[in-house]
Amino acid sequence: AAKRLSGKTILITGASSGIGRSTALEFARTSPQSLRLILTARREDALRELRDQIREEVGGGVEVLPVKLDVSDADAVRGFVGNLPEEWRDINVLVNNAGLVRGVDRAPEIKEDDINVMFSTNVTGLINMTQAILPIFLKRPNGGQGDIINISSIAGREPYPGGSIYCASKAAVKSFTDSLRKELIASRVRVISVDPGQVETEFSVVRFYGDKSKADAVYAGCTPLTPDDIAEVIVFTASRPENVVVADSLIFPNHQA
Numbered sequence: 379a380a381k382r383l384s385g386k387t388i389l390i391t392g393a394s395s396g397i398g399r400s401t402a403l404e405f406a407r408t409s410p411q412s413l414r415l416i417l418t419a420r421r422e423d424a425l426r427e428l429r430d431q432i433r434e435e436v437g438g439g440v441e442v443l444p445v446k447l448d449v450s451d452a453d454a455v456r457g458f459v460g461n462l463p464e465e466w467r468d469i470n471v472l473v474n475n476a477g478l479v480r481g482v483d484r485a486p487e488i489k490e491d492d493i494n495v496m497f498s499t500n501v502t503g504l505i506n507m508t509q510a511i512l513p514i515f516l517k518r519p520n521g522g523q524g525d526i527i528n529i530s531s532i533a534g535r536e537p538y539p540g541g542s543i544y545c546a547s548k549a550a551v552k553s554f555t556d557s558l559r560k561e562l563i564a565s566r567v568r569v570i571s572v573d574p575g576q577v578e579t580e581f582s583v584v585r586f587y588g589d590k591s592k593a594d595a596v597y598a599g600c601t602p603l604t605p606d607d608i609a610e611v612i613v614f615t616a617s618r619p620e621n622v623v624v625a626d627s628l629i630f631p632n633h634q635a
């Protein structure tokens with residue numbers, strides 16, 4: 379895996395916490411000799427802390443570029459790609475991970491702001507990033523080369539009450555991913571879906587508008603996945619031989635079976 383990742387440039391959205399953060403660390407640990415990581419999210423301080431942690435753990439073989447970026451802002455996404463320093467432009471892997479859930483309301487009561495923020499981040503944000511990065515992949519010889527790894531969710535496959543907008547947004551991610559894979563069938567661009575079940579991160583804190591005790595109650599009495607469990611699958615997927623596409627991974631804790 380280290381050999382196949384060596385020298386690559388990996389871009390991760392939502393790298394300031396949870397699955398995105400663990401994925402950055404897992405890439406760095408897997409290919410410590412030579413890797414470039416572009417880490418994006420809205421919380422720049424957390425990205426800088428992560429850069430320092432990676433430097434401390436694996437040394438200078440992994441270069442890290444932290445960038446403040448809101449994926450739902452299409453102009454900002456275009457500007458970010460246009461302004462990348464020359465040596466950071468040759469991106470090989472895009473991990474579209476930024477996403478969130480907000481609220482547990484039934485459909486008639488869902489707040490307009492929650493609907494907008496979930497769709498503009500989970501769906502439009504992911505499409506913004508894909509449209510911005512794909513041209514870099516398609517410029518490569520033989521129809522193009524690169525990996526787009528989209529984080530959907532078990533919620534995109536198994537909708538539940540009180541999650542209608544979030545579930546719909548993740549079903550949209552899944553459908554977009556499958557369409558894109560078919561559009562790019564003649565290229566060497568791999569379009570991949572990673573669908574986690576319950577993972578303990580800041581996800582539930584965001585769902586309950588910052589109420590940590592409500593978030594903790596979600597995990598009481600069960601053993602959720604850790605973000606590392608998902609990070610390992612993402613890095614495994616990105617480090618397969620070029621002709622091997624791990625198109626779809628569904629990973630859940632056994633209480634969710």
Ligand code: NDP
Nearest residue numbers: 392394395396397420421448449476477531577579580581
């Ligand atoms: P976290 O809340 O820990 O992480 C979410 C990340 O997304 C943060 O880094 C956050 O950074 C970033 N983010 C949110 N909105 C934006 C935005 N507009 N622009 C850029 N970055 C943004 O949750 P998880 O790690 O659990 O979530 C990661 C992905 O995994 C999400 O897509 C989620 O839907 C999916 N998932 C999670 C599951 C779970 O049980 N935890 C289950 C299935 C899927 P910042 O706030 O700094 O911008």
